[in-house]
Amino acid sequence: MSEPTEGHYRPDAVEAKWQARWAERGTNAPDLDRAPKPFYNLMMFPYPSAEGLHVGNFFAFTGADVYGRFKRLQGHQVFEPIGYDAFGIHSENFAIKIGTHPAELIPRNIANFRRQLTNLGGMFDWRHELATTDPGYYKWTQWLFLQLYHAGLAYKKKAAVNWCPKDKTVLANEQVIDGACERCGTQVEQRLLEQWFFRITDYAERLLANLDDPAKMDWSSSTAAAQRNWIRRSEGAEIEFPSDAGPIRVFTTRPDTLFGGTFLVLAPEHPLVDALTLPPQRLAMEEYRKAVASRDLVSRKVGEKEKTGVFTGSTALNPATGLRIPVWVSDYVLMEYGTGAIGGVPAHDERDFAFAEKYRLPIVRVLAGPGDTGATPIREAEVETEGYRLVNSGAFSELPAAEAIRAIVAWLEREGHGRGEIRYRLHDWCISRQRYWGPPIPIIYCDACGVVPVPEADLPVLLPIIEDFRPDDSGISPLARHEEWSMVPCPTCGGPARRETDVSDTFLDSAWYYLRYLSTELDDRAFDPARVARWLPVASYIGGNEHAVLHLLYSRFIAMVLHEQGRLHFEEPFRKFRAHGTIVKDGAKMSKSKGNVVVPDQYISRWGADTFRTYLMFLGPYEEGGDFRDEGLAGPRRFLDKVWELVDQAERRTLVGSELHQGIVIKWNQTKKRVTEALEALSYNTAIAAQMELLNAMRAVNCSERRIVKEMLQMLAPFAPHFAEECWERLGATTSIFDSPWPVWDEALTVEQTMEIPVQVNGKTRSRVQVPRGAGESMVLAAALRDPVVEKFANGKEPVKVIYVQDRLLNLVL
RNA sequence: GCCCGAGUGGCGGAAUGGCAGACGCAGCGGACUCAAAAUCCGCCGGGGGCAACCCCGUGCGAGUUCGACUCUCGCCUCGGGCACCA
Numbered sequence: 001m002s003e004p005t006e007g008h009y010r011p012d013a014v015e016a017k018w019q020a021r022w023a024e025r026g027t028n029a030p031d032l033d034r035a036p037k038p039f040y041n042l043m044m045f046p047y048p049s050a051e052g053l054h055v056g057n058f059f060a061f062t063g064a065d066v067y068g069r070f071k072r073l074q075g076h077q078v079f080e081p082i083g084y085d086a087f088g089i090h091s092e093n094f095a096i097k098i099g100t101h102p103a104e105l106i107p108r109n110i111a112n113f114r115r116q117l118t119n120l121g122g123m124f125d126w127r128h129e130l131a132t133t134d135p136g137y138y139k140w141t142q143w144l145f146l147q148l149y150h151a152g153l154a155y156k157k158k159a160a161v162n163w164c165p166k167d168k169t170v171l172a173n174e175q176v177i178d179g180a181c182e183r184c185g186t187q188v189e190q191r192l193l194e195q196w197f198f199r200i201t202d203y204a205e206r207l208l209a210n211l212d213d214p215a216k217m218d219w220s221s222s223t224a225a226a227q228r229n230w231i232r233r234s235e236g237a238e239i240e241f242p243s244d245a246g247p248i249r250v251f252t253t254r255p256d257t258l259f260g261g262t263f264l265v266l267a268p269e270h271p272l273v274d275a276l277t278l279p280p281q282r283l284a285m286e287e288y289r290k291a292v293a294s295r296d297l298v299s300r301k302v303g304e305k306e307k308t309g310v311f312t313g314s315t316a317l318n319p320a321t322g323l324r325i326p327v328w329v330s331d332y333v334l335m336e337y338g339t340g341a342i343g344g345v346p347a348h349d350e351r352d353f354a355f356a357e358k359y360r361l362p363i364v365r366v367l368a369g370p371g372d373t374g375a376t377p378i379r380e381a382e383v384e385t386e387g388y389r390l391v392n393s394g395a396f397s398e399l400p401a402a403e404a405i406r407a408i409v410a411w412l413e414r415e416g417h418g419r420g421e422i423r424y425r426l427h428d429w430c431i432s433r434q435r436y437w438g439p440p441i442p443i444i445y446c447d448a449c450g451v452v453p454v455p456e457a458d459l460p461v462l463l464p465i466i467e468d469f470r471p472d473d474s475g476i477s478p479l480a481r482h483e484e485w486s487m488v489p490c491p492t493c494g495g496p497a498r499r500e501t502d503v504s505d506t507f508l509d510s511a512w513y514y515l516r517y518l519s520t521e522l523d524d525r526a527f528d529p530a531r532v533a534r535w536l537p538v539a540s541y542i543g544g545n546e547h548a549v550l551h552l553l554y555s556r557f558i559a560m561v562l563h564e565q566g567r568l569h570f571e572e573p574f575r576k577f578r579a580h581g582t583i584v585k586d587g588a589k590m591s592k593s594k595g596n597v598v599v600p601d602q603y604i605s606r607w608g609a610d611t612f613r614t615y616l617m618f619l620g621p622y623e624e625g626g627d628f629r630d631e632g633l634a635g636p637r638r639f640l641d642k643v644w645e646l647v648d649q650a651e652r653r654t655l656v657g658s659e660l661h662q663g664i665v666i667k668w669n670q671t672k673k674r675v676t677e678a679l680e681a682l683s684y685n686t687a688i689a690a691q692m693e694l695l696n697a698m699r700a701v702n703c704s705e706r707r708i709v710k711e712m713l714q715m716l717a718p719f720a721p722h723f724a725e726e727c728w729e730r731l732g733a734t735t736s737i738f739d740s741p742w743p744v745w746d747e748a749l750t751v752e753q754t755m756e757i758p759v760q761v762n763g764k765t766r767s768r769v770q771v772p773r774g775a776g777e778s779m780v781l782a783a784a785l786r787d788p789v790v791e792k793f794a795n796g797k798e799p800v801k802v803i804y805v806q807d808r809l810l811n812l813v814l
Numbered sequence: 815g816c817c818c819g820a821g822u823g824g825c826g827g828a829a830u831g832g833c834a835g836a837c838g839c840a841g842c843g844g845a846c847u848c849a850a851a852a853u854c855c856g857c858c859g860g861g862g863g864c865a866a867c868c869c870c871g872u873g874c875g876a877g878u879u880c881g882a883c884u885c886u887c888g889c890c891u892c893g894g895g896c897a898c899c900a
Contacts, residue, residue: 220818221818221819222817222818222819222894222895223818224818225817225818225819225895225896226817226818226894226895226896228817229816229817229818229895229896229897230895230896232896232899234899234900236900250900251899251900252900253899253900254900265900307898330898331898332898332900333898333900334898334899334900336899337899337900338899338900339900341900342900343900344900345900349900350815350898351898351900352900354898423899423900425896425897425899545894545895548895549895549896582893582894587825618826618827618837618838619826619827619838620826620827621827623819624819624820626826626827627825627826627827629825629826629839629840631825631839631840632825632826632838632839633839634838634839635837635838635839636838638838638853639838641853685826685827685828685837685838686827686828686829686836686837688837688838689827689828689836689837689838690836690837691837692836692837692838693836693837696837756833758832758833760832760833760880760881762880762881763832763879763880763881764881765832765833768833789867800880801880802880803832803880803881805832808832809832809833809881811832811880811881812880813880813881
C-alpha cells in the first residue's frame with residue numbers, strides 16, 4: 001500500500017516542532033532534588049552499534065516510554081534517562097572489523113543513536129545522558145570494583161575458565177551458551193588463568209529468596225524463573241568416604257540412597273586423583289585426563305553420551321555399609337559442581353546406572369515401591385521417591401524415602417561422616433577480560449607490597465589510546481604490551497610496580513548505570529544519596545529477557561553489596577520488571593541474510609514516529625511481541641488521520657456542555673476505564689483498540705464534543721506524543737498535554753441503564769431480552785418466557801432450573 | 815529430562831467461567847471519479863436454508879459445571895530458559 005496522499009496531517013513538521021519545543025521548555029526534565037511524586041522509568045540502555053537502533057530496540061523503548069508517559073499524565077514526575085553501554089567486546093570487534101579505533105567509532109555511533117532516539121520521540125531527560133566509556137563514568141565503575149575489593153568480595157584465583165579462541169578472552173559462565181561464546185558462537189575452550197572474581201555465590205540464598213518476596217520484587221514470571229534456574233539451589237548432604245589418600249568428600253541430594261553407593265567417581269581434575277591412582281593404572285589415567293582436557297567443554301557437557309572412565313586401583317569405605325568400594329575417574333563428573341566427586345548409586349541414578357553397566361559394577365537396590373520387595377533386579381534406574389521406601393539399608397530399611405533423607409543426615413552428623421548441606425549451581429562472577437575496550441581493573445602489583453588497590457584519589461585509571469589494541473592468543477591483555485602505561489610506582493612504597501592489565505567485564509558497567517543516571521553531573525561521588533533516597537528503587541524497568549541471568553542478576557548482586565555497606569537503602573534495585581516480547585518480520589525471525597531486517601529510520605520518515613510507535617504497540621501483546629508487516633502500518637495511520645479530522649471538527653465547534661448522545665457517554669466512560677486499566681497492565685494493543693472503538697462510535701453519531709475529543713487526545717498521547725501535543729494546542733492549550741491530568745471516569749456511567757440480557761436454553765444462547773439494569777430474576781424470567789424464540793425451544797416444558805446472573809445472563813434448564 | 819510461555823477466521827490478535835472472533839490488516843461488493851489513488855458505505859469462520867433461522871467450530875482426549883477459549887487431569891505441537899549439576 002502506498003502512503004496516504006497529501007492529507008492535512010503532516011507528521012514530519014509536527015514531530016520536529018514538538019521535539020524542539022520539549023527541549024526548549026525542559027518538558028522532560030524533572031527536578032531530581034524536589035520532585036514530590038517521583039517515578040523512575042528505566043529501560044535497558046543500548047550498546048551503540050554501527051548499524052544503529054534495530055526495530056527491536058524501538059519496540060522495547062516505545063513500550064517503556066508509553067508507560068512513562070502514562071505515569072506522567074497520572075501526575076508523577078517521571079525520570080526517563082537514556083545512555084549507551086559503549087564498552088565491550090561487541091563495540092571492539094566491530095571496530096576491528098572495519099579497521100577503526102573504537103575511541104573513534106563509538107562517538108560516531110552514539111551521535112547516530114542520539115538522533116534516532118530523538119526521532120522516536122522518547123520522553124528522555126537528555127541532561128542525564130551517559131556513556132559507560134566516559135572517564136567520568138568508568139572512574140566510578142573502578143571505584144565500585146574497589147568497594148568490592150575492600151569488602152573481600154573481589155578475589156583473584158587461578159581457575160579453569162571459559163576461553164573464546166575467536167574473541168581471545170575469558171567469558172563468564174553466563175556468557176557461554178551451549179558451550180559456545182554468546183557473542184560470536186565460537187566453541188569455548190577451557191583455560192587455566194589467573195582471574196578476578198566477585199563472590200556472587202555468597203549472595204545466592206538472598207538472590208533466590210527475594211525472587212519470592214512480592215514486597216521487594218514484582219517481576220515477569222519468565223525472568224524470575226530463569227534466575228531461579230540459573231542459581232539453582234540443591235539441598236542434600238556432604239558425605240566423607242575414607243580412603244588411603246584421605247577422606248573423599250561427596251555431595252548428594254539423595255542421602256536416602258547411601259546404602260546403594262557401590263563405587264565413587266571423581267572428576268578428572270580432582271586433586272586426589274594422583275594420590276589414589278596406583279602405579280599400574282597411571283599411564284591409562286594420564287592419557288584419559290589428557291584426552292578430557294583437550295576436549296572442548298561442549299561435548300563434555302552434553303548428556304546422553306557414552307560414559308567413559310578409568311579405575312584408580314584404590315578403594316574407599318562406604319560408611320553406611322562398611323564395604324570397600326572402587327574409586328573411578330570419569331568426565332561425567334564435573335569439578336566445578338559440588339565437591340567434584342560423587343557416590344555412584346547405580347540403582348537410583350540414570351548416569352550411575354549407565355556407568356555401572358558399562359564397567360560391570362554392582363547394582364544394589366535400596367528403594368522399592370508399594371508391593372515390591374526390592375529383591376528383583378532392575379533394568380533401569382529407579383529415581384522416584386514418592387511412595388517409595390528403603391530396602392537393603394540396615395536400620396533404615398522400611399523407612400519412607402522422604403523420612404530416610406532426614407534420618408540418614410542425622411545419622412551422618414552424629415557419627416561424624418558428613419552433614420546436611422546446600423549447594424548452588426551459581427558460580428562466582430569472573431570479571432577479568434583480556435581485552436582492550438573496557439575500564440582497566442584498578443589494581444597494582446608490587447614486588448614488595450603485593451596486591452595494592454589503586455587509591456581512590458588516583459581514579460580513574462585512564463584507558464590509554466593505543467593503536468595495537470587487537471587481542472592475541474597469549475591470554476594477556478593488549479594493555480600488557482605497553483610498559484609505559486603498565487609500569488608505575490607502587491602507591492604504597494613507591495617502588496617499581498605494574499598495573500593489572502585486564503579490563504573488567506562490560507556487565508560491571510551496566511550493573512550500576514541506573515544509579516549514575518541520577519547524578520551524571522557530579523564528579524566527586526558515584527551517586528548522590530539524597531537523590532537515591534528520593535528516586536530508587538526503580539519503579540518500572542522494561543527490557544529483554546536475554547539479560548535475565550546476565551545484567552539483571554549482576555545488578556541485583558551489586559545493589560545487595562552496596563546495601564550491605566549502607567550506601568543504598570534498598571536491596572533490590574528494580575521493584576517492577578517486565579520482559580517485553582520479540583518482533584518477527586512476516587512470520588520469520590529478522591536476519592541480515594534473509595534480508596528482512598526492519599530499519600526503523602525508513603519507517604519513521606515515511607509514516608512518522610507517532611504512526612510507527614502506535615503500530616509497534618498495536619501489532620501484538622507487548623509482553624509477547626508480534627509480527628511486523630508493512631501493510632499493518634496503514635491501520636494506525638488511518639486512525640490518527642481520523643482523529644485529526646475529529647479535532648478539526650471540534651476546533652470549529654464552540655458549544656460546550658451541549659446535550660450528549662447517551663450511548664456516547666457510556667462508551668466514553670467505558671473507554672477511559674478500559675484504557676487506564678490496559679495501560680497499567682502493559683496491554684497496549686487493547687488500549688489502542690479501545691480508543692479506536694470510541695473513535696468509531698463518535699463518527700457513527702457524528703459527535704465531535706470537545707470534552708471527549710480532548711480526553712481522547714490525552715489517552716492517545718502516550719502512544720503518539722507529538723501528534724497529541726499538536727492537536728492539544730490546536731484546541732487552545734498553551735501548556736504541554738503531558739502536564740494535564742489523566743482523564744477520570746464515572747463508574748456509574750460505564751454501564752447502560754437498559755441492558756440486553758442473553759437468554760440461554762440449556763446453555764445455548766437463543767434470544768435476548770431488554771431489561772433495566774439491576775433487574776431481578778423474576779422480571780427477567782417473565783420477559784424471557786414471553787419471548788417467542790424461547791417459547792419455541794421451551795416447547796411447553798417448565799424449566800427445571802433457572803440460573804440468573806444479574807446483568808449478565810439468564811439460563812433456563814429444561 | 816526439568817522450568818517458563820503460547821496454540822482462536824486468509825493474517826495480527828480480542829474475550830480468563832456467562833452472546834467466541836472486539837480492534838486492525840488483507841480480500842470482496844458498492845458510492846465518488848474521465849480514470850486511478852485517497853475517502854465513504856456494506857460484506858467478510860465453515861456448512862445448510864428462499865427465509866425466520868438451524869447445525870458445526872477456540873491444538874487433541876477425558877473431566878468439573880446449568881454453562882468451558884477460559885478451570886482440572888492426560889497428551890500433541892511451537893517458542894524461550896536450564897541441563898551428565900550428583
